[in-house]
Amino acid sequence: MHMIDPILATYNLKKSFGALTATDDVSIALFPGEIHAIIGPNGAGKSTLISQICGGIQPDSGRVELLGHNITQTNVSMRARAGIGRTFQVSALAMEDTVLQNVLLGALGGSGTPWHFFRPALKDWRLRDKAMTALIHVGLQAHAATRASELSHGQRRQLEVAVTLTLEPKVFVMDEPMAGLGAEGSKNLTELLDNLREKAPILLVEHDMDAVFKLADRISVLVYGHIIATGTVDEIRSSKVVREAYLGDGV
Amino acid sequence: MTLLKLQNVAASYGASKALFDVNLSLSEGEVLALLGRNGMGKSTTVKTICRMMSATGTLTFDNQDLHRLACHKVARLGIGLVPEGRRCFANLTVTENLIAAARPGPWDLARVITLFSQLGARKAQRANTLSGGEQQMLAIGRALMTNPRLLILDEATEGLAPIIRQEIWAVISKLKADTGMAIIVIDKSLAELKQVCDRAAIIERGKTVWQGAMVDLTPNISERLIGV
DSSP states (O other), rough: OOOOOSSSSEEEEEEETTTEEEEEEEEEOOOOOEEEEEEEOOOOSSHHHHHHHTTTTTOOEEEEETTTTTOOOOHHHHHHHHEHHHHHHHSSOTTTTTHHHHHHHHHHHHTTTOOEEEEEEEEHHHHHHHHHHHHHTTTGGGGSSSSSGGGGGGHHHHHHHHHHHHHHSSEEEOOOOOTTTOOHHHHHHHHHHHHHHTTTOOOEEEEOOHHHHHOOEEEEEETEEEEEEEOOOOHHHHHHHHHHIISOOOO | EEEEEEEEEEEEETTTEEEEEEEEEEETTTTEEEEETTTSHHHHHHHHHSSSSSSSEEETTTTTTGGGHHHHHHHHHTTEETTTTTTOOSSBBBBHHHHTOOSSSSOOHHHHHHHHHHHTTTTTBBBGGGOOOHHHHHHHHHHHTTTOOOEEHHHHHHTOOOHHHHHHHHHHHHHHHHHHOOOEESSSSSHHHHOOEEEEEEEEEEEEEEEEEEEGGOOHHHHHOOOO
16 A cells, blocks of 8 residues: 555546447556556457546546546646656657657756747757757767667667756656567666666556566556556466466567 | 579669679579668678669579569569568458469469468458558568569568567577578568578678578677667
8 A cells, every 4th residue: 555645546437439348437547656467368359548647538428537636627737837747659750850859859848838930949058968968868979960760679769768857757658659669679768768767757658577577666457448557577377367368478 | 503603793872882793593492681881781791682673783583684584484483581670461351462472383362361361351351451560461471472482571580579579589590490491581680580590691881791590690790780
């Protein structure tokens, strides 16, 4: 039982699309310093849950709270400014821009600074410092002038994290960050996320069980829109119902 | 007998050279793991084999020069591809996806449905309404419907739940045991590859830098060349 309040929590979230119930009474909590993984079969409702947390989809009922404030009625950009830092299953970067420009865009959006015609963001040293600090944190400082399109898939994942860092998030919400990475890329990103939890707790949707078992403090298992189990790595690994629904016998 | 042979294969995307010197050979019934870090040329090698992009060097399948063939003729010759990202025909049903690829041979609709029983219950559903795992099964089934002598699986377990990945690996093992089909597998799960593959080839910066029996792929070599 946690004696401290969660940073992010959902309470009884429900969302249906016609006859399909995508999330059914989903309550999860993310505590300070924690990595909470959400796992589940393809089509279980994980992405729909993330969209409801980040504001892309409105739930039919239930609520989302960030730092104790009800944010259910706010939109995506308001939630990003409030402190939800999201990374996407498919990289959402400005591919023709440089690494630094991508991160500056994030810093600019997060600063709430209006666009200035006569003061290019690239010359705003406050924004540049913020952007470079984020790049150093993810290890991409040497690639600041490289176009995003020339980065490897793993480096693009690192860049997404850097863009999110400039928003000074209170929580990270990550949708399959390991997708498309090779074995080495997964290993490197796992190390990065492990260090990132000092900055903010992470809600991690992921199929890469090596990464999940290495990183997660707690795991929730979503099947057909229901949370069927929440527990530690050992509890989830040994759960018969989770093995039958998701893990199988080989994990 | 050597079924597939690549010798000094090079290929470019416009001005960017992606393959410099790829050398591979594969015999009937052999299962080969094609390994390498992201962006090193694995999928480009597959594209050159399937003639989805032009290349230079020797490229033969069953002693026939692949350079002369359009990609649909390569499929007819007996090379079946399960592409990265599945790429099922979204608006066609399961049955239509499978029939669209059908070529004469032992693999027909009934045999594919027997192999993937979940697809049997989804025959009339459009591909874009299937789960990720079911779409992957459909993509493999569609390639089998071409009755290939060589099946190429490009990241066939990517983004799938562990229980579904185990099913896909079991199917690959079954195909190896039951059919004598040659198979090339690209995947990041080295442990599973070691269980099913006879040989491995590693591509680094567009060149084949190591080839050998899977049992000879020591942790030293894999750590140095693929990072795990």
